[in-house]
Amino acid sequence: MPMKLYNSLTKEVSDFCPISPPNVSLYVCGVTVYDYCHLGHARAYVTFDLLKRVLSHHGYNVTHIQNFTDIDDKIIARAIERKEPVTQLTQEFIDAYTEDMEKLNIIPANNYPLATDHIPHMVKLIQSLIEKNAAYVVDGSVFFRINADKNYGQLSNKSIGDLNAGHRIDVNHQKESPLDFILWKPSKDDEPYWPSPWGNGRPGWHTECVAMVESLLGPHIDIHGGGADLKFPHHENELAQAKCAYHTPFANVWVHNGFVTVDNLKMSKSDGNFFTLRDIYNTTPADIVRFFLMRTHYRSPLQYSTAALDDAGTAYKKLTSVFDIVPNAPIPDHLQVPFNEIKTLFWQALYNDLNVSDAISKLFELHGLIHEHQCGTNMLLELGQSIGLFYKQSSTIPAHIESMAKDRWEAKKVKDFQTADQLRIEIESAGFIVEDKPDGYRVRTG
C-alpha cells in the first residue's frame, strides 16, 4: 500500500513517490532560537517525527535535516535586551529546544544546521540570483525580484494582483515591487555582520533554508515541511528562489501542520497566548503531551486547554494501564486473525496521510481485545512505540514513599486496616497514589 500525503502545492492527497527510493529527503523548518518553545512548536515537530516514523516503517530510509535560525532581528533585539552575545543566547535556546523535544520522544534529525554556518552558501546563492536577473542590489541591500518567478504564489495560492491589493504589505521605496523580499540586509552599528560583495550584513530569513537544503540534500528534495504559518511568505519565497537559482521543482511534496489554538485563536508569540513546553511539563508528563498533540489529525486545528490535556491524559493512561494489568502472553494461533487485522488497519490509517486519530482508535480496539483474551500486550506496545508512544520510563517514586507503600501492604496483609488507611492518606497527601492490584499494589504519581 503506498503512502499517501497531502501536498500543499497541489492541494490534494496523492501517493508519495520518492525521487530515488528507498531514500527520502526531508527538510523541516526549525525554530528561531531566541525563546523557549511553546506547544505550537511541539506540534510541528511531533508531526514530522510521526511522518518520519511512518515513512521508516514503510521501508523508506529518511534523511531529515532541520535548521536553527540563529541570526535575525529578534535574536539581535533579545541579545541586546539581555546584554549578552548573540551566540550565547542562541546556544542557550538551542540547548533548551533539544531538551524539550527529547522529552517528547522526538527522533533527532540527521543534522541541525545553523544559518550562521552557511553564510558563504547563501552569498553564493544570492550571487547566482543576481546573475540570473532574479535579484537586484540597492545600497548594500539585495532584494529578490518576485516577477522573476512567473508562478509566484503557487504554493500559498495567492496571485500577485491580490497581494498588491492587500493593505498590509510593507512599503519600502528601495523595492521595485512591494512583494520583493530581502536576501541580504546591511548591518547597522553593533550588529553582527558577515562580509559580502554588497558590504557587511546578514542574510534574509527566506534564504537560509534554500542554501541549506541545496548544500545538505541537493537542489531537489522529496518533502519540505513546517507549520502552516510558514507557507506564506516563507515557503513561497524559498520556492521562488530555488526555482530561479537551480531550475528544479525544489520540493516534490510540501507538508504543513495546523495550528495549536487557545480559545479558538492561534497560539503565537506575538499574541502572547502561548504556553511553553516547560510550563506544561510542570503539570503534565511529556508522554501525555505527545499523545495530546498526536490525537488530532496534523492538518486540523488543535484546541489547547487544561481540560483537553486532562482528557488526553485519562485516555492515555487507560491505554497504558493494560501493561500493568494484563500478563504479557503471546497471541494464540486462533486469535492471530483479529489481532493482525487491527494491526493492518492501524498501518493503513497511518499510510493514509497520517490519519493518526483513526490509528489511535485501533489501539483502543486492540486494548479491548487484549482485555478480552488476556494476551497480546506486546502488539500494543509495538504499535504504540512505533509512533513514539509508550516511551516513558517508570516514574520515579521517592524511596520513603515506596517504603510507606510497602508498610501499608504489610499492614493490610495482617488486616490492620487502620494503619493501612493512615499510610494511604499520608502517601496521598505527599502527592502519590497507591492502588491495590489482585496480587499486590502499585504507587504512581498523582
Next chain:
RNA sequence: GGCGGCAUAGCCAAGUGGUAAGGCAGGGGUCUGCAAAACCCUUACCCCCAGUUCGAAUCUGGGUGCCGCCUCCA
C-alpha cells in the same frame, strides 16, 4: 478588501457516495476491608436550504457561523 480552511453526540474527534470509528464526561453493572484503578454495557435524525443520485455526513449551488493567511510566526 483578496485568498483559503472548517462546521459530526455534553466535550474532543475519525469517516469524503451505501444508512455514523475511537476517547473523555454522564448513566448502569462487575470487582473491592476502604479507597483507587480496571473491566463490561449504554448515549447521534452528521449547521441550514435547495439540487444531483436508487442511495449523501460524504458530491453541486446558495446561506449562516467560526478560524487561518495576506506582517515576525511551528
